[in-house]
Amino acid sequence: MAYIEKRKGRDGKPRWRAVIRKKFKGKIVFRDENTFTTEARAKTWSKRREVELEGLDWSDPNTLLMLENRCETLWDLLDKYEKEKENKGALKPSLKSVIKILKESNMAKRPYNQLTSKDLVGFCEDRKENGNRGKGASGSTIKKDLTILSAVINTALPSWGLQVPKEFMEEAKPKLRNDKLVRNPIKRKRRPKEGELEAILKCAEKHDKDKRCRVKMKDIIELAAETAMRQEEICKLEIEDVNWAAKTVVVRDRKDPESTEGNDGEVALLGRAFDIIKERCEGRDKGKIFPYTARSVSRLFLKLKKQAGVHTGDAHKDLRFHDLRREGASRLLELGLTLEEVSTVTGHKDISTLSDIYSSLHPQKLHNRYRQLNEIKTA
Incomplete structure (x- = not known):
């Protein structure tokens, strides 16, 4: 049977959720639901879905298998991909956000086997014009959207046995490039300018002295600049993973294109890094070194930047x-x-990524380095 309930969306506007349940021998064996902006659409979907499910043999295990793999529109494919990632614990906020954008597009309403290059170009044009938060999306952002869409389509056949035509994406490429709707992201080379990091650390020190502040930021910022660790990695560090004799720490689940889970690496605590860790662990022998969330660190860093x-x-x-x-x-x-030595600290397996993106040498410092090498040579 189907029922419809009225709910309030995140934007405060009403939504109607239609839910269908099927029972066999007193147990719910199938459940399907969808949310709509109008009650009329919710009722229409419920009636259509009831007709589709009518007459099915719920005692047959193949019935549920067939329904599980049932997909009609691009929205269905996106939803299936999202749920699969969520079940595997791989649904990151950024991925969820892109899938949401794709699901809300006009293209998502189309049957997945009838998608055309016109549909794709229309989506990209709409993204460039409207984007998010009232601003148009950049070409590099749109390209990331299409990368996720391509991943969904490539997953359909091996994972769900669904043949989704890919030609429409190739056919759209010339138009997307010519109209500059997509482009490669600009390589970021930003480093703290002279005085910036010092100003932020000064504000962080003042912040940390406030007894009301639970997250102590100065050590976190300094450690990030000394070790090149991500904020998520810093917040995961465990006291038990510190090797006090070797002055190293094991960083758990480092980000990796193939598999983050279990990708642990032992990192040398160079310079001030070891002293920071030692001070933070004083009087404790277990637990997190920085018992905070990455989101809290990110929010406070923004606050400190403004103050500085x-x-x-x-x-x-x-x-x-x-x-x-x-x-x-x-x-x-x-x-x-060397790049190889630095990669053991940053965790990069691909040296070219470290060289292209994460190294940004200050030209003026090359003079100092040249002078040092010259002195060694002439000594």
Whole structure:
């Protein structure tokens, strides 16, 4: 039987959720639901779905298998992909956000086997014009959207046995390139400018002295700049994983294109890093070194930037916490460590990624490095 309930969406506007349940021998063996902006649409979907399910043999296990793999529109494919990722614990906020955008597009209403290059171009044009939060999406952002869409389509056959035509994406490429609807992202080279990091650390020190503040930011910011660790990695560090004799720490589940889970790496605590860790662990022998969430760290870093006068509001020019990872890698390279040596600290398996994205050497510091090498040579 089907029922419809009225709910309030995140935007405060009403939504109607239609739910269908099927029972066999007193147990619910099948459940399907969908949410709509009008009650009329919810009723229409319920009636159509009831007709589709009528007469099915619920005692046959193949019935449920058939319904599980049932997909009609692109929205169905996206929803199936999203649920599969969620069940595997791989549904990151960024991926969920892109899937939401794709599901809300006009293209998502189309039968997946009838998608055309016109549908795709229309989606990209709409993204460029409207985008998110009242601003048009950039070409690099749209390209990321299409990368996710391609992943969904490529998953359909091996995972669900569904043959989804891919030609429409290839046919749309010339138009997308010519109209500059998609482009490769600009490589970010941002590092703290002279005085910026010092100003932020000064504000962080003042923040940390406030007894009401639970998250102590100064050590976290310094550690990020010394070790090139991501904020998520810093917040995961465990006291038990510190090797006090070797001055190293094991970083658990480091980000990796293939598999993050179980991708652990032992990192040398160079420079001030070891002292920071030692001070943080004083009087404790277990637990997290920094018992905070990455989201809290990110929010407070933004707050400290504003207090330090570093925040401008320009997403491309502003300093981000992740830029401290570039700062850490670049510092080590400027000291004379090789790319291979630095990669053991940053966790990069692909040296080219480290070289292209995470190293940004200050030209003026090359003079100092040249002078040092010259002195060694002439000594």
